Amino acid sequence: MQLQxxxxxxxxxxIDPAVCPGNIRFIxxxxxxxxxxxxxxxxxxxxxxxLPPDEFGGDGVLELFTNRLDPEAxxxxxxxxxxxxxxxxxxxxxGETIQFVxxxxxxxxxxxxxxxxxxxxxDYSIGIELEGSDSVPFANxxxxxxxxxxxxxxxQYPITDIAGHSDISPGRxxxxxPCFDWERYRxxxxxx
Numbered sequence: 001m002q003l004q005x006x007x008x009x010x011x012x013x014x015i016d017p018a019v020c021p022g023n024i025r026f027i028x029x030x031x032x033x034x035x036x037x038x039x040x041x042x043x044x045x046x047x048x049x050x051l052p053p054d055e056f057g058g059d060g061v062l063e064l065f066t067n068r069l070d071p072e073a074x075x076x077x078x079x080x081x082x083x084x085x086x087x088x089x090x091x092x093x094x095g096e097t098i099q100f101v102x103x104x105x106x107x108x109x110x111x112x113x114x115x116x117x118x119x120x121x122x123d124y125s126i127g128i129e130l131e132g133s134d135s136v137p138f139a140n141x142x143x144x145x146x147x148x149x150x151x152x153x154x155x156q157y158p159i160t161d162i163a164g165h166s167d168i169s170p171g172r173x174x175x176x177x178p179c180f181d182w183e184r185y186r187x188x189x190x191x192x
Contacts, residue, residue: 134177
């Protein structure tokens with residue numbers, strides 16, 4: 001991998017700013033590896049996350065994805081601080097988009113999963129986390145940011161399917177949850 005003078009890998013984000021409106025902040029996660037050789041990225045997986053649960057705006061998610069979650073900072077953290085997980089992107093409640101893993105790499109967001117008969121969804125998907133929960137509606141700016149990011153990713157990758165975490169891990173996961181408005185999201189995508 002080529003490095004620039006500041007030791008930042010060239011094209012680390014793999015999202016062309018010309019096709020993705022707004023700024024995407026990059027916070028590198030160590031929780032990724034290589035995708036299988038020749039594997040096409042053709043699935044987007046939508047998640048929700050909040051740390052502590054049902055609380056927004058803090059650094060819990062950032063700390064979880066960068067292996068810096070303090071188990072003493074909240075009682076819930078004691079049960080998850082040793083997890084090694086990540087996602088490619090997080091869209092916060094205010095619409096800020098953060099990238100943790102380059103799209104060409106395999107983030108660890110899906111876990112045990114299957115989509116249309118294909119197992120190991122991490123191999124061929126991009127994970128997008130929305131700061132939220134199953135019980136709270138998502139913010140307008142999150143839908144706008146998600147639609148813009150989706151369109152940018154569709155321009156760069158042969159994405160044919162978009163699914164929720166609950167769709168690829170039924171019975172194990174519930175996100176993005178009943179408060180995620182799939183119809184609204186699809187309408188925003190068709191407007192672009």
